[in-house]
Amino acid sequence: MCGCTLSPGKGLPWPECAKGEIPLLLKRVQTPGGPTPQASIPSFGANIVDAYPTPTFHDPTAEGMWLFADVVAKHRTRYNIVVKIEYHADAHVSGLREGRVLSDPNPLQNPLPLSTRPNVDVLYMDVFQQRRVESMPVAALRPTSKMKEKGLHLIVKGERAGTLVIHLKSDGPMARVHAVCSHKSTAFHMEKSKMCIVERLETEEPV
Numbered sequence: 001m002c003g004c005t006l007s008p009g010k011g012l013p014w015p016e017c018a019k020g021e022i023p024l025l026l027k028r029v030q031t032p033g034g035p036t037p038q039a040s041i042p043s044f045g046a047n048i049v050d051a052y053p054t055p056t057f058h059d060p061t062a063e064g065m066w067l068f069a070d071v072v073a074k075h076r077t078r079y080n081i082v083v084k085i086e087y088h089a090d091a092h093v094s095g096l097r098e099g100r101v102l103s104d105p106n107p108l109q110n111p112l113p114l115s116t117r118p119n120v121d122v123l124y125m126d127v128f129q130q131r132r133v134e135s136m137p138v139a140a141l142r143p144t145s146k147m148k149e150k151g152l153h154l155i156v157k158g159e160r161a162g163t164l165v166i167h168l169k170s171d172g173p174m175a176r177v178h179a180v181c182s183h184k185s186t187a188f189h190m191e192k193s194k195m196c197i198v199e200r201l202e203t204e205e206p207v
Helices: 016-030 045-051 070-077
Strands: 079-085 097-101 119-125 131-137 141-143 152-155 164-171 174-179 188-191 195-200
Touching: 070 079, 079 119, 079 152
Parallel strands: none
Antiparallel strands: 079 097, 079 141, 079 195, 097 119, 119 131, 152 164, 152 195, 164 174, 174 188
């Protein structure tokens, strides 16, 4: 029976003959396992497929993909680009060596299909000071932030990407440069991290 307590003079709100049904009603409410109403969830699987199509090209903004930007790639037909090898299977090379991204008469450019590996040929010196050429993923390469005084550099990132410049002076993380064929009076400051030393094809001395 119900364990409820009523105030003096108060009666139950149902007839005396219905009191025997109270335990059954409580049992129905308290017994688990009964059917639970299910929320109606619309099926939108097809819409998800349409909203997120399978990519067919490498992300042009991914690490190292600046090497395939058209404004940079066009210079690879004439120049080697000096980079830092940030990651490599050889611990004596990884993060410790510089290399040249070798020139290519027909360099790859964005958009790059996923079926094409985003690699470039890199010339570097191994721990035994032997010249090696290896195909490396561009994600393992970085600008060196190293400047060559009065030397030729290529801006590889930012609004001025693709501009060949001459180094004038370094100032901490910045460098004062001017565009090739422009007067020094047009010089401007640029982050070193956005530039790479470039070398003409006939320049082959070790980095």
